[in-house]
Each structure stands twice: as structure tokens, then as C-alpha cells.
Amino acid sequence: MIRIVEPIFSEEEKKAVIEIIESHRITRGEWTKTFEEEFARFIGVERAFTVCSGTVALFIALKAVGVDKGDRVVVPAMSFMATIDAVYLACGEPVVVDVDEFFTMDVDQLETAVKKYRPKAVIPVHLYGNMADMESIMYLSEKYDFYVVEDAAQAHGAHLKGKKAGAWGHIGAFSFYASKNVPMGEGGALTANDPEMVKNIRKWIDFGDHPAFNVRITEFQAAIGTLQLRKLTERNEKRRQIARIYSENFSDLFGIPKERPQSYHVYHLYTLTHPKRDRIVQGLKERGIDARVYYSYLLHELRNAPHLPTPRAEAFRREVFSIPVHPYLKEEEVSYIVDSLLSCVESPTSKGS
Ligand SMILES: Cc1ncc(COP(=O)(O)O)c(C=O)c1O
Known part of the structure; x- marks a missing residue:
């Protein structure tokens, strides 16, 4: 995994x-x-x-x-x-x-x-x-x-x-x-x-x-x-390099993370969106990739709190999923994740659909 x-x-x-x-x-x-x-x-x-x-x-x-x-x-x-x-x-x-x-x-x-x-x-x-x-x-x-x-x-x-x-x-x-x-x-x-x-x-x-x-x-x-x-700056750079490879490969088929202008995103998580999220996450797991959903809940629902209308968050919570982006991923693992995710959209697993 x-x-x-x-x-x-x-x-x-x-x-x-x-x-x-x-x-x-x-x-x-x-x-x-x-x-x-x-x-x-x-x-x-x-x-x-x-x-x-x-x-x-x-x-x-x-x-x-x-x-x-x-x-x-x-x-x-x-x-x-x-x-x-x-x-x-x-x-x-x-x-x-x-x-x-x-x-x-x-x-x-x-x-x-x-x-x-x-x-x-x-x-x-x-x-x-x-x-x-x-x-x-x-x-x-x-x-x-x-x-x-x-x-x-x-x-x-x-x-x-x-x-x-x-x-x-x-x-x-x-x-x-x-x-x-x-x-x-x-x-x-x-x-x-x-x-x-x-x-x-x-x-x-x-x-x-x-x-x-x-x-x-x-x-x-x-x-x-x-x-x-002391190793953070170098590791954040590595995360960003991996994120760049992901975004280049995924931009046609997925919602990719957007970086705010003049900002430096440190990719604690690399989070994509896709309407068939659950099937894709399942497909990645079957291929040995620990994809996860952060977060499937919204804070006001979780704690029954007062809120303004939240249409964007409601759409995101159904579609977001994160894939490994940690700085110790080997080049071949990054390629494997790219290929696996692309193949999940082309032929998502039959389970969970
Ligand atoms: C956005 C956010 N806020 C707060 C926390 C709480 O931190 P801790 O788990 O160290 O209590 C976390 C992480 O766990 C987090 O991701």
C-alpha cells in the first residue's frame, strides 16, 4: 500500500x-x-x-x-x-x-x-x-x-x-x-x-x-x-514538485487544486474533485493506493451549528478526495499513482458503483 x-x-x-x-x-x-x-x-x-x-x-x-x-x-x-x-x-x-x-x-x-x-x-x-x-x-x-x-x-x-x-x-x-x-x-x-x-x-x-x-x-x-x-523547506518543495506532476496529468479529467495567486501552497494534502469520487477512491485502494476523503462532513452538520448557505462546500464534500503527496514518494510511485488514477476514470472498479 x-x-x-x-x-x-x-x-x-x-x-x-x-x-x-x-x-x-x-x-x-x-x-x-x-x-x-x-x-x-x-x-x-x-x-x-x-x-x-x-x-x-x-x-x-x-x-x-x-x-x-x-x-x-x-x-x-x-x-x-x-x-x-x-x-x-x-x-x-x-x-x-x-x-x-x-x-x-x-x-x-x-x-x-x-x-x-x-x-x-x-x-x-x-x-x-x-x-x-x-x-x-x-x-x-x-x-x-x-x-x-x-x-x-x-x-x-x-x-x-x-x-x-x-x-x-x-x-x-x-x-x-x-x-x-x-x-x-x-x-x-x-x-x-x-x-x-x-x-x-x-x-x-x-x-x-x-x-x-x-x-x-x-x-x-x-x-x-x-x-x-529543519528539513521542512526542502520537503515542501518536493511536495510541490509532485503536485505539479499530478496537476499536469489530471487537469483534463478532474478538478485540480487551485493555488491562490501570490501564495505558496505546501500540499499537506493533494485534493482533487470528481463526481464519481467514491468509485475512484475504491479503485485506487484496490490498486494499493491509500486515497482518502478529507472531509466527508461539514462542520455545521457535524455539530448542528448555525450557518449561512454553503452550496460550494456541499458540492465539494461529495467530490473531494486526496492522494499521497508526501515527499518520500519515489518517482515510480508517482508515475504509478498517475497511471492508476487515470485508469480509474477510464474503467472504475465495478465495486462500489
Ligand atoms: C485543520 C486542523 N485543525 C486542527 C487540527 C487539530 O490538531 P490536533 O490533532 O493536533 O489536535 C487538525 C489536525 O489534526 C487540523 O487538520
């Missing part, structure tokens, strides 16, 4: 893990500090804080911008469920809007939702590694006075007009779950520039005069994350 994701570690990571064991300093030590410094520098922000997951990063970000009982938070219809669940956990009330042709928050609908619901915060998601329209969203944030928490869980290193995901909003939230472009196993981070935001984030991280969870990561995670981060 060609797996949908494949985290790869080398001797460096093994050596670092053994050194940590031998040092007896297994939590909040030099590696964690190093990771936070290097991650902040990489994203281009003043501060980065590690936490135990992307979900926790989103929750703390919402609390840090002041979301509390009944505050409205706008989220897009397409994302992993943690995007909306974090709103409920922070005691907020989500409002769901449609996506645009890039699978990211539709800004016209955002403005309609903002006028109607006056949200405290908005969570654009850089879905699949593609940047949301951050320039327009930040403009609306100034105009209507709401906070922006970027869900950059799938977008390590993505950028728009030279500014990285996680550096546009008031706070950025990242995940380092095993499948992500920077994998730690489990883990997350918050990024911020504003001293007020940094202070508010700290309240949820440092034990002190404010009740808080323990959200720390271990030195093992920080070491693996640091070493993986």
Missing part, C-alpha cells in the same frame, strides 16, 4: 531521543526552547509557544483573544472537526460560512456573517496547505473589529505575499500530529507578535494565578519537531 502520509525519521532523530533519555531531562528543557525559538523565526513572529496538540492551541488562542460565554466565532464549513470543537470548548458559539474555490473561507460570506452576528473572532483555515485570503480577512478584521485566529494546522511554511501562515492573524495555531508536514507524534504551537496576545497566551500555559491545564510537550517531541522543522 502506498500510504497517504509517511513520516520519515533518520539517525539524527534516533540519536537525539537516546541523548534525551541519557540526560534524564525529559520535559521542558533545551530542545523545547530551541524548537520555540526556531519555529518563531521560521514563521516570522515574535513568539511561539508549544502545547500538546493543535486542538489545545486553537482553544488557548480563542481564550487569549477573549472568547467567552456566548461570543460568536466564524469558521468555514470545510475543516477537521477540531476547528469548530475548539469554539465550543472555549464556550463560544460558532457560525459556519461557505468556502471559496480554494477550499478556504469565503470572504464575501464572512462579511455577511460578520454584519449579522458581530463575532468576537474568526478562524480561517489554510486547508490542505493552501492559504486563506488573509489580506481580505485582516482588512475585515480592522473594519468590523474582530480577532483572527489562523488555523494553520495543515500549513507549516505556506505563505501569501511573502508572509507565512501563522504570521497574519492575531494568533496562529499549529498541529504537529504524526501526519502533519512537521510531525512530532502529537503536539501543537501558538504564534503571536502582539505583547498583549503573548501575555494572554502565557496565562493558559504557565501555572500561576489562573486555573489552567498542563499543556506541555516532552523533550522527545521537541527534538523530533526541531529536526523535522
Whole structure:
């Protein structure tokens, strides 16, 4: 089976893990500090804080911008469920809007939702590694006075007009779950520039005069994350090269991912659309390719949340599927995936039809 994701570690990571064991300093030590410094520098922000997951990063970000009982938070219809669940956990009330042709928050609908619901915060998601329209969203944030928490869980290193995901909003939230472009196993981070935001984030991280969870990561995670981060730029480039081959081959028969102008898509997932999606996914699986659907649900349906009309997301959820695009794919595997997908449309499997 060609797996949908494949985290790869080398001797460096093994050596670092053994050194940590031998040092007896297994939590909040030099590696964690190093990771936070290097991650902040990489994203281009003043501060980065590690936490135990992307979900926790989103929750703390919402609390840090002041979301509390009944505050409205706008989220897009397409994302992993943690995007909306974090709103409920922070005691907020989500409002769901449609996506645009890039699978990211539709800004016209955002403005309609903002006028109607006056949200405290908005969570654009850089879905699949593609940047949301951050320039327009930040403009609306100034105009209507709401906070922006970027869900950059799938977008390590993505950028728009030279500014990285996680550096546009008031706070950025990242995940380092095993499948992500920077994998730690489990883990997350918050990024911020504003001293007020940094202070508010700290309240949820440092034990002190404010009740808080323990959200720390271990030195093992920080070491693996640091070493993986140092390879990210090269690996994102490789993902983009594979994506280019896919798009050249698939553009006549499938809806291919669109890159927002002046942006750098990091292809956490390479996601296509086709009306016969289910048959094609089944056909790929039979050919040993781990194609998957991200996501077959819409966030407002999943959690029964208020929403604006979401025609685009409804069409996408029936048609999207993702194929392996990880940077360790061999040339012959990429060719095999191309040939297999083309043959699935020509003669899709009889099963599942
Ligand atoms: C878009 C998005 N948001 C949030 C999360 C939550 O991250 P975690 O699984 O680390 O809690 C994930 C990934 O899992 C994600 O893909």
C-alpha cells in the first residue's frame, strides 16, 4: 500500500531521543526552547509557544483573544472537526460560512456573517496547505473589529505575499500530529507578535494565578519537531514538485487544486474533485493506493451549528478526495499513482458503483 502520509525519521532523530533519555531531562528543557525559538523565526513572529496538540492551541488562542460565554466565532464549513470543537470548548458559539474555490473561507460570506452576528473572532483555515485570503480577512478584521485566529494546522511554511501562515492573524495555531508536514507524534504551537496576545497566551500555559491545564510537550517531541522543522523547506518543495506532476496529468479529467495567486501552497494534502469520487477512491485502494476523503462532513452538520448557505462546500464534500503527496514518494510511485488514477476514470472498479 502506498500510504497517504509517511513520516520519515533518520539517525539524527534516533540519536537525539537516546541523548534525551541519557540526560534524564525529559520535559521542558533545551530542545523545547530551541524548537520555540526556531519555529518563531521560521514563521516570522515574535513568539511561539508549544502545547500538546493543535486542538489545545486553537482553544488557548480563542481564550487569549477573549472568547467567552456566548461570543460568536466564524469558521468555514470545510475543516477537521477540531476547528469548530475548539469554539465550543472555549464556550463560544460558532457560525459556519461557505468556502471559496480554494477550499478556504469565503470572504464575501464572512462579511455577511460578520454584519449579522458581530463575532468576537474568526478562524480561517489554510486547508490542505493552501492559504486563506488573509489580506481580505485582516482588512475585515480592522473594519468590523474582530480577532483572527489562523488555523494553520495543515500549513507549516505556506505563505501569501511573502508572509507565512501563522504570521497574519492575531494568533496562529499549529498541529504537529504524526501526519502533519512537521510531525512530532502529537503536539501543537501558538504564534503571536502582539505583547498583549503573548501575555494572554502565557496565562493558559504557565501555572500561576489562573486555573489552567498542563499543556506541555516532552523533550522527545521537541527534538523530533526541531529536526523535522529543519528539513521542512526542502520537503515542501518536493511536495510541490509532485503536485505539479499530478496537476499536469489530471487537469483534463478532474478538478485540480487551485493555488491562490501570490501564495505558496505546501500540499499537506493533494485534493482533487470528481463526481464519481467514491468509485475512484475504491479503485485506487484496490490498486494499493491509500486515497482518502478529507472531509466527508461539514462542520455545521457535524455539530448542528448555525450557518449561512454553503452550496460550494456541499458540492465539494461529495467530490473531494486526496492522494499521497508526501515527499518520500519515489518517482515510480508517482508515475504509478498517475497511471492508476487515470485508469480509474477510464474503467472504475465495478465495486462500489
Ligand atoms: C485543520 C486542523 N485543525 C486542527 C487540527 C487539530 O490538531 P490536533 O490533532 O493536533 O489536535 C487538525 C489536525 O489534526 C487540523 O487538520
